[in-house]
Amino acid sequence: MAILGCCSGPSGAPQAPWDSAQGLTAIYNGMIAPLRDYGLTGVAWYQGEADVGRPGSYADPLGAMMRGWRAQFRQPELPFLIVSLANFGPSASKPVVSGWADLRDQQRLGVGRDANAALVIAMDLGERLDIHPANKIELGSRLARAAEARAYGSSTPVGPEVVGARRTANGIEVEFKGVTGALQTWSGTRALAFELCGTTQKSCRYADAVASGANVRLVDDGKPVTRVRYAWADTPVTNLYDEAQLPPGPFEVPVN
Incomplete structure (x- = not known):
């Protein structure tokens, strides 16, 4: 199982499993696989920056990852809360091509195919000059709302x-x-x-x-x-x- 965004070098070729934390399956095998015998209530997934601009679909491997984790933990309805990438980079004064927007749309499509996933929006919480947004409190609040809906059965809407x-x-x-x-x-x-x-x-x-x-x-x-x-x-x-x-x-x- 590969962790999305962690598995390609500068040329786009897959990296070897032993290639530090960026190696294929290294993070998964080191941090997720050992939890196999523990039940999970849900997964909050905040990733995608490294996939911006890469060719191909992000929605497809995202769906494959969710299915793989559910098989790993033997929880076929394990909820996934997918954080849509926060704003980072230049603003626009006219319509533009945007790899970040395209990746966010791929996240939307991947979540839309999965009844046990929710999309948590963060495009208004970030900083255009800082890839790591500081407003974690509001993001946590939105994640908690999504968890109530997907993991705990609340009828509260996740958002528009x-x-x-x-x-x-x-x-x-x-x-x-x-x-x-x-x-x-x-x-x-x-x-x-x-x-x-x-x-x-x-x-x-x-x-x-x-x-x-x-x-x-x-x-x-x-x-x-x-x-x-x-x-x-x-x-x-x-x-x-x-x-x-x-x-x-x-x-x-x-x-x-």
């Missing part, structure tokens, strides 16, 4: 999760689930960081977005639209939260 986007007579409607109360925008009447995109990166442009209940309506500007992106930057500037003060995370979804 995008369902999809569709074209309507009034614009592009983005639907969310897991919203406590209603979505609201802080310090303004418009939700920041939504993009309308066609098939190319160059076609992406910021959208005028208004929150309404559990949805956000984007003004249709008449240009080709095939997908909606949100918070697509290494360090996005966002202001959309529900009444539990929880934000939706970055995503890219097709427009139906």
Whole structure:
């Protein structure tokens, strides 16, 4: 079993198992495998920085890791709380290609395939100049809320999760689930960081977005639209939260 993000050298080739802490399976064999005979209530997984920019899917190995650990501990429904990467790096003044946003979206997709996993958003808790965010108290609070829902059976929503986007007579409607109360925008009447995109990166442009209940309506500007992106930057500037003060995370979804 490989620990994600710990198993490639500068060339991308797998590292040998004996190659310090970065070797293939070294951390798992040293720190996780010995716990086999102990039961776990759940797993909090905060990792992915080393996978930013690497080719291929992160969602697939993430799912494989969760299945592998469940087999190891003989707990087929072992909950996993996956922390979506915190903000780090440059902000953006126009739509950009972002490896960090892409990795966060891969985390979202991997969690979405697993009924016993939850995604914990941290993109608003970090520091753009520090890869290790200091605001651990709020992150811990969000993790505890997710643990209540996945490990202890609480009906408390983990936080807003995008369902999809569709074209309507009034614009592009983005639907969310897991919203406590209603979505609201802080310090303004418009939700920041939504993009309308066609098939190319160059076609992406910021959208005028208004929150309404559990949805956000984007003004249709008449240009080709095939997908909606949100918070697509290494360090996005966002202001959309529900009444539990929880934000939706970055995503890219097709427009139906």
